[in-house]
Amino acid sequence: MSFDAALLKKDFPLLQRIINDKPLVYLDSANTSQKPQQVIDSMSHFMETSYAPINRSAYQLAAESTDAFENARSMCRTFINAPHTNEIIFTKNTTEALNLVAQSWGGANLRAGDVVVLTHMEHHANIVPWHMLVQSHGIQLRWVPLTSDGQLDLTNLDELLKGAKIFSFTAMSNVLGTLTPVKQLCAAAHGAGAIAVVDGCQYVPHNVTDVIAWDADFLTFSSHKMCGPSGIGVLWGREELLNAMPPFMGGGNMIGDVRLDGFTCAELPAKFEAGTPPITEVIGLGAAISYLTAIGMDNIRQHEKETITYALSALNERYGKDITIHGPTDPEVRGTALSFKFKDVHPHDLSQVLDQSNICVRAGHHCAKPLMRLLGANATARASFYLYNSLDDVDALVNALEGAGDLFSL
Amino acid sequence: MPGLEDLYREIILDHYRTPRNRGELAPPAVKAEGHNPLCGDEIQVYIDVADGIVRDVKISGQGCSISQSSASMMSAAVKGKSIDDIRNLVRRFKHMMSIEEEGNDSPIDESQSLGDLEALQGVVKFPVRIKCAVLSWNTLLDALNNA
Ligand SMILES: Cc1ncc(COP(=O)(O)O)c(C=O)c1O
Numbered sequence: 265m266s267f268d269a270a271l272l273k274k275d276f277p278l279l280q281r282i283i284n285d286k287p288l289v290y291l292d293s294a295n296t297s298q299k300p301q302q303v304i305d306s307m308s309h310f311m312e313t314s315y316a317p318i319n320r321s322a323y324q325l326a327a328e329s330t331d332a333f334e335n336a337r338s339m340c341r342t343f344i345n346a347p348h349t350n351e352i353i354f355t356k357n358t359t360e361a362l363n364l365v366a367q368s369w370g371g372a373n374l375r376a377g378d379v380v381v382l383t384h385m386e387h388h389a390n391i392v393p394w395h396m397l398v399q400s401h402g403i404q405l406r407w408v409p410l411t412s413d414g415q416l417d418l419t420n421l422d423e424l425l426k427g428a429k430i431f432s433f434t435a436m437s438n439v440l441g442t443l444t445p446v447k448q449l450c451a452a453a454h455g456a457g458a459i460a461v462v463d464g465c466q467y468v469p470h471n472v473t474d475v476i477a478w479d480a481d482f483l484t485f486s487s488h489k490m491c492g493p494s495g496i497g498v499l500w501g502r503e504e505l506l507n508a509m510p511p512f513m514g515g516g517n518m519i520g521d522v523r524l525d526g527f528t529c530a531e532l533p534a535k536f537e538a539g540t541p542p543i544t545e546v547i548g549l550g551a552a553i554s555y556l557t558a559i560g561m562d563n564i565r566q567h568e569k570e571t572i573t574y575a576l577s578a579l580n581e582r583y584g585k586d587i588t589i590h591g592p593t594d595p596e597v598r599g600t601a602l603s604f605k606f607k608d609v610h611p612h613d614l615s616q617v618l619d620q621s622n623i624c625v626r627a628g629h630h631c632a633k634p635l636m637r638l639l640g641a642n643a644t645a646r647a648s649f650y651l652y653n654s655l656d657d658v659d660a661l662v663n664a665l666e667g668a669g670d671l672f673s674l
Numbered sequence: 675m676p677g678l679e680d681l682y683r684e685i686i687l688d689h690y691r692t693p694r695n696r697g698e699l700a701p702p703a704v705k706a707e708g709h710n711p712l713c714g715d716e717i718q719v720y721i722d723v724a725d726g727i728v729r730d731v732k733i734s735g736q737g738c739s740i741s742q743s744s745a746s747m748m749s750a751a752v753k754g755k756s757i758d759d760i761r762n763l764v765r766r767f768k769h770m771m772s773i774e775e776e777g778n779d780s781p782i783d784e785s786q787s788l789g790d791l792e793a794l795q796g797v798v799k800f801p802v803r804i805k806c807a808v809l810s811w812n813t814l815l816d817a818l819n820n821a
Contacts, residue, residue: 612713612738612806613682620678629714642714642736671682672690672739 267567269654272559275300276652289623289660294438294466294601294648296488299552303491306551307544318543319517319534333543336550337533343553344464344483345474346500350532353499353506354541358465359389361484361499362432364536365461366393368509369482370430376402379428381458383408383416383444384638385437388631390463394432408433410638414440414591418448425456432460435467439630439639439646440591441572441601443467450479459505465489470568470599470650472561481505487545492552496545499536506532513538556651564651568600571649575602575658582662586669590639600649603630607669611645614668621664680796681803682739689743689790694750697732704821708735708813710805715741719813723821726757733810740794740803745810747790757818764811770795771804 273279276298281288290298316329334349341349355361370393374380380394384407397403406424409417414437425431431453435446446462453460459481464473468483469490475483482501488494501509511518511529515538520528529535556564573595579587588605592598606614611627618625626646629636636642647661699705699720708717717735721728731753733745748767752760762783765775769782770791797807 610738610742612715612740612803616681616800616803617678628712633714636714642716671678672687 267559267563269567269571269652270656273652273654275302275555277301277304279652283622286622289621289657291647291649291653291657291661292624292626293469293489293650293653294646295626296494297469297491297650298652299493299548300491300555302555303493303548303551307493307548310547311544315544317540329543332550333541333546336546336553339550339553340498340500343473343557344468344485344500345476347476348503351500351503351506353501353533353536354546355484355497355499355536356495356542357486357488357497358463358484359497361497362389362461362463363393364499364512365432365482365484365501366397368512368536369459369505370394370397370403371401372510374401374403374429378403379406380404381406381408381424381428381431381453383433384410385414385416385440385442385635386432386434386632387438387463387465388633389465390432390434390461391634407634410635413593414442415597416442416444416449418445418452421449421452422456425452425458428453428456428458430461431456431458432463434463434465436464436470436599436601437591437632437635438466438601439603439632439635439644441598441603442591443471443597443599446478446480450481453481454479466599466601469556470561471565475500487549487552490552491555493542493545493548495542496549498549503532506536511538512536515539517541559651567651568649569595571653571655571658572598572600572602574655575600575647575649575661578658578662579604579665583665587665590644600653601646602648603644603646605641605644606665607672609668609672611643613672614645614665617668617671618661618664621660623661623664625661676796676799681800683793683796685790685793686739686743689746690739693733693742693746695732695746695753696734698734699730699732703730703732704817706813706817706820708809708816710737710741710809712805713738715806715809717741717745717810717813719745719810719817721814721817721821723757723818728752728755728757728760737809738803738806740797741806741809744794744807747794748810748814751789751791752814757821760814760818764815767791767794767811768808770798771808772798773804773808 316325318330318333340352411417450460461482462480464485468485486497518538590603615627703722715737720732722730
């Protein structure tokens with residue numbers, strides 16, 4: 265099948281909007297993605313026909329609802345090639361999934377002085393939960409530095425990992441677009457006796473994911489960045505690790521038994537799913553996975569590689585020294601998050617000018633303040649592309665930047 | 675949709691390109707810091723207060739054209755004024771930005787012109803940018819409270 269982004273865009277009702285007589289150019293998918301009709305329909309259809317409590321009631325409708333829900337879990341397993349379906353834990357999002365690992369695994373296994381290794385390009389979601397363990401448990405953090413072109417500098421990795429208990433890192437930077445060598449990083453972690461936690465929030469929506477090939481221990485991702493609804497995310501973890509961990513939140517669904525003097529936990533995955541989950545959202549995530557799988561994750565990655573290659577050369581050719589694009593120049597090691605500095609124009613002002621052409625980009629610190637400090641910026645503008653963005657959208661961005669420089673030239 | 679010319683008036687761009695009162699003041703001048711957690715803008719406001727009068731004011735930090743020009747205009751507007759007058763001015767400015775002080779319904783004295791600051795009126799049409807425009811003003815209030 266030949267990949268046709270313009271055709272795929274037709275699946276997304278919101279992207280058909282015309283504002284002030286101009287089409288919408290949505291370049292903020294690294295923030296959150298738009299939803300295809302198939303996902304929207306699956307959620308309304310489910311609510312119209314099958315919505316009922318899961319895991320709790322004996323009637324036919326509840327069984328249907330539970331089946332649909334568990335079917336989505338099994339689709340998540342296939343999507344990331346996890347060994348077992350009960351290793352798929354539904355969370356609110358990546359943030360909650362990372363907090364679960366930090367609080368449950370970290371809380372039970374880390375002592376004062378223990379080392380957790382992170383990288384300098386992490387999202388706050390993979391920094392603050394560990395800082396919280398610094399405060400509560402007295403653990404220590406070490407940071408993998410970056411090279412000048414925004415890749416991980418692995419020169420002293422073994423040294424950094426020495427004695428570490430956890431290595432937690434992103435598979436793709438939401439600011440620089442960098443794809444990290446996940447398999448190599450997992451192997452290095454294991455070599456040092458640490459477990460490997462992979463933040464797949466940016467990676468999973470855009471690439472083929474295979475946790476077995478990576479030999480990872482945990483993986484986190486969010487539905488809202490992969491054409492699914494917000495409010496639902498996934499933690500995958502190796503069964504033996506999850507089984508050995510204490511529960512994260514207590515309440516309904518996660519218990520085996522409750523007595524006046526205590527409780528026992530349910531089996532996986534219920535053990536980590538306290539309370540009523542976002543049922544319809546799980547159905548929507550399943551539909552998003554079907555949608556992406558039908559297109560093919562390798563096709564999506566191929567399209568995005570072409571898009572980023574085109575964007576890098578179009579921006580550099582047109583603006584030369586006036587534009588600084590952060591992150592790797594080699595499309596083989598980068599995804600489609602493209603942060604840049606344009607002349608001396610502040611990203612907020614840039615985004616305001618682009619908004620006049622209905623071009624949606626993110627301006628800000630992208631929840632990665634340590635990385636922003638490294639770049640010497642308080643903020644950057646970031647354009648990010650997905651399967652529904654054609655090269656025309658890149659052209660729209662390139663053309664709309666033209667006016668911005670003049671307005672603010674110092 | 676309001677146009678860019680409503681937002682980026684010439685006088686705003688002038689203050690952005692040539693900010694007034696940039697710099698720092700050494701203690702005993704009071705320093706306050708403000709952040710816009712959403713976009714990472716940072717600002718420092720220094721004031722030198724004697725006998726209830728702000729004798730000198732300096733601004734440092736980084737931000738977009740709206741936050742920087744607002745800070746620059748603010749510094750020019752408050753220098754040499756009494757703390758009471760400045761508090762009134764802050765209230766008027768925030769009122770212009772459609773932000774009202776909670777629990778204060780005394781009438782606002784609008785007899786005097788806001789001068790250059792009126793150029794920032796267009797910001798209200800771009801609600802996302804209101805935070806940029808008031809960052810320095812809130813930081814100034816912090817400094818006054820510590821003076
Ligand atoms: C790399 C990375 N990790 C974690 C997160 C947090 O994701 P969520 O807000 O869905 O929890 C994000 C979101 O921007 C991200 O880009």
